[in-house]
Amino acid sequence: MDSGLAASRRPGMTVKRGMASCPDSNNVHTRRIAEFVSGLTYAQIPAAVRERIKLLILDSLGCAIYGADLEWCRILRGTLQKLEATRTTSIWGTNVLLSSPHAALLNGTQVQGFELDDVHRKAVLHVGAVTLPALIAAAESHAELSGRDLLTAAVAGYEIGPRVGLCMGQEHIGQGWHSGATVGIFSAAAGAARALSLDADKTVHALGIAGTQSSGLMAAQYGAMVKRMHAGRAAQSGLYAALLAQNGFTGIVDVFEAPYGGFCTTFSRSHDRFNLAELSAGLGERFETMHVALKFYSCVGSNHTTLDALRDIRARRPFAIGDIEEIVVHGSQVTVDHVGWPYQPQGLTAAQLNLPFCVATLLLEGDVSVNEFAANCVHDEKRIALSRKIKVVADPEITAAGAAFRHKVRVEVRLRDGSIERETREAPRGSEQSFAGADDIAAKFRKLTRAVMGKAQQDALIGAVMGLEKLTDSRELIALLRHDPSS
Numbered sequence: 001m002d003s004g005l006a007a008s009r010r011p012g013m014t015v016k017r018g019m020a021s022c023p024d025s026n027n028v029h030t031r032r033i034a035e036f037v038s039g040l041t042y043a044q045i046p047a048a049v050r051e052r053i054k055l056l057i058l059d060s061l062g063c064a065i066y067g068a069d070l071e072w073c074r075i076l077r078g079t080l081q082k083l084e085a086t087r088t089t090s091i092w093g094t095n096v097l098l099s100s101p102h103a104a105l106l107n108g109t110q111v112q113g114f115e116l117d118d119v120h121r122k123a124v125l126h127v128g129a130v131t132l133p134a135l136i137a138a139a140e141s142h143a144e145l146s147g148r149d150l151l152t153a154a155v156a157g158y159e160i161g162p163r164v165g166l167c168m169g170q171e172h173i174g175q176g177w178h179s180g181a182t183v184g185i186f187s188a189a190a191g192a193a194r195a196l197s198l199d200a201d202k203t204v205h206a207l208g209i210a211g212t213q214s215s216g217l218m219a220a221q222y223g224a225m226v227k228r229m230h231a232g233r234a235a236q237s238g239l240y241a242a243l244l245a246q247n248g249f250t251g252i253v254d255v256f257e258a259p260y261g262g263f264c265t266t267f268s269r270s271h272d273r274f275n276l277a278e279l280s281a282g283l284g285e286r287f288e289t290m291h292v293a294l295k296f297y298s299c300v301g302s303n304h305t306t307l308d309a310l311r312d313i314r315a316r317r318p319f320a321i322g323d324i325e326e327i328v329v330h331g332s333q334v335t336v337d338h339v340g341w342p343y344q345p346q347g348l349t350a351a352q353l354n355l356p357f358c359v360a361t362l363l364l365e366g367d368v369s370v371n372e373f374a375a376n377c378v379h380d381e382k383r384i385a386l387s388r389k390i391k392v393v394a395d396p397e398i399t400a401a402g403a404a405f406r407h408k409v410r411v412e413v414r415l416r417d418g419s420i421e422r423e424t425r426e427a428p429r430g431s432e433q434s435f436a437g438a439d440d441i442a443a444k445f446r447k448l449t450r451a452v453m454g455k456a457q458q459d460a461l462i463g464a465v466m467g468l469e470k471l472t473d474s475r476e477l478i479a480l481l482r483h484d485p486s487s
Contacts, residue, residue: 188238
């Protein structure tokens with residue numbers, strides 16, 4: 001036996017069919033995740049979760065199709081088209097084909113392209129943007145999946161990424177990591193692994209290959225286009241991980257538990273800031289899919305509770321812009337760090353993430369949706385001036401309440417006549433506490449896709465998603481994601 005190989009093996013590790021199997025006790029959570037992903041069946045998924053995942057899929061696909069024509073997505077698409085000749089996998093909302101990994105990269109960028117997509121608030125993760133591009137690329141180019149298979153693989157992905165986010169806690173994003181990229185890679189790998197029917201051993205390796213590719217820096221939020229691409233890179237890396245594991249490539253088998261160089265220890269400041277038990281807590285019994293929220297504002301999820309609170313205040317006490325002395329938003333420390341900084345016109349990314357600018361947009365324009373974020377809005381002098389009257393301050397009690405209340409705010413509108421209007425919101429509309437109805441989600445989908453799809457195609461795509469369990473071949477749905485400019 002090679003002495004280097006012997007020295008590198010841990011106790012309890014064996015080699016089987018060319019792949020290192022899991023240590024007997026050192027990777028209990030990684031193993032549980034892998035067994036859940038590989039063993040999940042359609043029948044095991046509660047009916048409510050099946051219906052919810054279809055609505056979440058429809059919402060993400062609408063976001064992606066809208067995103068196809070955004071500037072950063074056009075730049076990325078053009079660059080990728082020049083890099084290789086492989087043309088196998090669809091770019092949603094276009095007639096373009098790329099290789100499956102590049103399609104996952106681009107489609108994930110499109111889903112997250114305009115701050116319209118879903119979010120698991122406690123886990124700080126946009127789940128659809130990382131799960132669906134990898135999964136659907138696998139279904140189109142690497143596996144034959146029925147609609148039920150696709151739905152099952154989607155649930156596998158939607159269940160794993162959020163648990164990693166819950167394990168890492170708010171401190172993960174607080175120290176500067178973009179969790180959509182770092183945590184999201186595990187949703188992508190899980191969904192793709194289930195799509196490829198990997199067994200538990202190979203799924204362990206897929207997770208380990210994914211984890212070592214994880215990266216994403218929060219400084220991208222201040223104006224860089226690259227922030228939009230983080231979800232796409234996670235989707236691409238998760239697909240790579242599953243495809244490599246399928247072919248016998250090995251990864252870090254204790255990717256979460258490793259005391260040195262593991263995901264949790266490396267991406268957290270200290271060992272008391274993550275909770276490994278969250279990784280596999282309630283798998284198969286408590287479905288985190290039901291805690292994924294949707295957005296009805298075109299901005300980062302941290303801003304939505306404040307916008308809803310201001311709508312309520314203005315509805316009961318109409319006031320003019322000139323009446324405002326100051327608006328104070330009391331929120332968690334993470335909210336302050338993430339979105340409460342003084343606005344600077346650095347690009348649309350910064351505009352959509354900055355809370356004072358989004359508040360100014362709502363008060364001046366009446367909404368915070370796609371129409372309010374044209375490229376020239378970032379230099380809007382009226383919005384910038386009004387944003388200077390909006391303060392975001394940390395409330396120790398809200399911060400101490402933890403991740404479940406990360407987006408809770410107390411909003412005070414202080415008017416020139418000396419009066420103060422107050423409103424507290426814990427969760428916005430579209431959240432898991434007040435999830436949107438199917439009609440509202442379909443209406444959002446139609447609004448986002450109408451530039452590239454006629455009503456007949458919209459109807460067909462909505463029908464395919466909502467009847468996903470009836471499809472014998474998931475490629476029937478995938479074909480409807482393409483846009484023919486000549487039609």
